[in-house]
Amino acid sequence: MSGVLETHDLTMRFGGVVAVNNVNFSLQESELRCLIGPNGAGKSTFFKCLLGQYRMNHENGRVLIRGNDVTGWNTFEIVRLGIGVKTQVPSVMNGLTVQENLWLSSRRIHGWHGASGAVAEVARELQIEDLLRRTVGELSHGQRQVVEIGIVLVQRPWLLLLDEPAAGMTGDEVERLIGIIRRINQTASIIIVDHDMEFVRMLGSTVTVFHQGSILVEGPAEQVLNDPAVREVYIGNRAE
Amino acid sequence: MMNWPSVDRINWGWFLLAVGIFALLPLVFDTHTATLLIIWALFALSLGIMWGFAGLLSFGHAAYFGLGAYTYAVAVINIGESTLPFLLSLLVPAIVAAIIGGMAFYGRISDVYLGVITLVVTLILFKFMSATAGDIYKIGSARLGGFNGMPGFHTLNVPGYPDISLWGWPTYYISASSLLLSYLVCRWILARTFGRVLIGIRENEERCELLGYNVAAYKTGIFSVSAAMAGLAGCLFANWAEIVTPSVFSLGQAVEVLIWVIVGGLGTLIGPILGAMALGYVKLLLGEQTVIDNSLILGALLIAVVLGLPNGVVPAIRRIWNAARLKLRRRVSEGSTRRTLNASSQVNR
Incomplete structure (x- = not known):
């Protein structure tokens, strides 16, 4: 097979x-x-x-x-x-907010108008809604791992x-x-x-x-x- | 649609204030000086959007500034009317940048090498243009003129009317409009997906590629747009100076614009504009004295700013402004809470 x-x-x-x-x-x-x-x-x-x-x-x-x-x-x-990829060291955009990170990922798949909805959905799924406005560079290693997983999942690979x-x-x-x-x-x-x-x-x-x-x-x-x-x-x- | 607070905000009040200031600037400075400051600001803005938002450092951005100036001069001498030469002065640098950038970015050349390549291109153009004094160095009827450059070409005219030249205050207002329009174009770019992806690339190129973005194409795109803006500044400079010489490709020109951007504030659009105008004016003032070399003073200024305000002047001012607003808001909120508590205690009595 x-x-x-x-x-x-x-x-x-x-x-x-x-x-x-x-x-x-x-x-x-x-x-x-x-x-x-x-x-x-x-x-x-x-x-x-x-x-x-x-x-x-x-x-x-x-x-x-x-x-x-x-x-x-x-x-x-x-x-x-x-294909969705999560790297060994969290590969995120540290200078941007969690929301901006997720949006950039979401935009390519869901389009300009659908991107924000998909971001909200993944944030809810990963329970990171309260982190959305935080800058990624300020987050703990574990939180950044979750954000990166969110970045991957929002593209629905x-x-x-x-x-x-x-x-x-x-x-x-x-x-x-x-x-x-x-x-x-x-x-x-x-x-x-x-x-x-x-x-x-x-x-x-x-x-x-x-x-x-x-x-x-x-x-x-x-x-x-x-x-x-x-x-x-x-x-x-x-x-x- | 989600807002990106870092790039989406355009305060139209501030923009209209800037329009007003530019409209009245010739009352403060003479038109000639004001025009030059505006042109330098446009040149700095062209580097600022590429370096500050896409993270691409070009040590030789003067190449596109100079190409814009030479393209205008050569084309206007051959055509005799300025509309097409004006457009070509944007197009030619954009195409050259697309070729150089395309080779660099698709060839996966690192950012450091990109800086070196752009600098080398500028120096080659400087050397080449300086050595074009002979009669054989002609493009159509335009002689390149070697180190003495190309004087005596038509300045901008009303489109379609080559006999109606625009000179003096019209050149100033064309330059100011070009700067304001370029600023709005930059804002528009940053508010679109293209600009947001560029910011993503600045932050983490590998991640953007893993998201499926063609990073090389985005970099080539902004490199080209930035070169077009630098070319526009070069074209306006040629009109201002009424002569184009190889000094537009000089190392000094290439370095100065970097200093303007760093001092003004990398990662902002207003920073490079203000940096170029302020430092440009200091340079003009210093040019009138002979006690100390200008480069030493500009170098000392750069070191002072880099050490004292590593993000540049505009981000520092913005930080102070935001902190002051926050403090004021807290005070107002505390005052209103106190008043409410006092009122409720009086009612209870």
Whole structure:
């Protein structure tokens, strides 16, 4: 079965370092997938390859999104296929208010007249209505994470790429986030990169483990997290 | 539609006041001086919208100012009537900027390199124009004239009537109208999606790209609009001076406009205008003395402002003004609460 997102022999080298090594990956419609792995495993590089943030050609393999070969496309062109992206460090517009951040995102999808309505809806959904007039730079790390998730959600993407969405959030915020992710997952496919094993366990999705630029193992969360090979490369490394 | 308090507000009262001030400015200064100050203000505004709102720093904005001046001079000598040359003086810098900007932005050149490239383009134009003294350097019937420049071209005329020249106070009012109109155009741009995306790009270019905006296209667009405005200022300068020389591309010209914008206040439209007019006037006053070099004084002023008011003069004034208004409002509100409490206690008695 062909996936909504596929990579074929995806490879990315930086000089002599192979950051992503022949990765064949497939994500199905409405699937929730977590990518885990120790630091330097190649998760973020893989993420950036999917988004065209590195210059690529077919020598680097192929990236297919809903059948479109997007290898070599610009980031904005790939995103316009209906992809929402949350980066590892909150990528927000710090000098603008929360409302302005959300509006800029909303405007491209919902038009000049529909943008504000969509902003209000997402603010209500994420319970950040009281933050709307605050400048984003003044907010806490966790609040900025929520704002960035709002920026992503307001575009109503069918594929979400979330890089460490729960980092810096309080317990309550994480629980709310899991609820939101599950709700979105009813209509959208989601890839989550995260280090927090408890968070990954709570999501209970299929997990792909990266190690030295390649996929080490894939499978249900409980099975993968108890896999001795995974414990060796990931949990073992962290324990040290 | 959602308002963006940072860019949407246009206080028409203040704008009309500015119209009144510009209308009466020739009564304070002589028309010649007032016109020059207005032209410099327009030049600073052209850089201010690009640098302050899109975060694009061009070290060589003088290139477009000079291109506007030369384009007007060359075209008016060949055509003999000023309407088309006037329009070309906006169009040519805009096209050149679109080409340079397009190559830089689509080539993903970083902002620092953009600054260097624009500066180099300006210096090349300065060197080239200075070396065009020979007879071979002609465009149509217009000789470029090398270091001595191009004198003796027709100044602006009433459109369609080449014999009715506009000179003196009409040039002033054309310049003032151009500045006010450019200001309104800038306001309009900032209030539209285009302007808002530019502000987003200034704040976080990567995020704007991840939202699906073609960042390179937006940057090229504002680079071109800004160059057109600088070209307009150059055209008006050519009419004011009645001669165009390579000094319009000089390093001094390129640096001065940066100082005007920084001192006036980056990220505002009024800041570059006031910065250019105030510092421009200081420069004219200093030009009459020979005790100390002007650049030293302007440099010292810049350092003082950067250290004392890092955001520039206008944002500092705005901050003080807003704080004073807030304080006043609080006092009024406290006074009214006290009066209400007194009144209710008297009723209870």
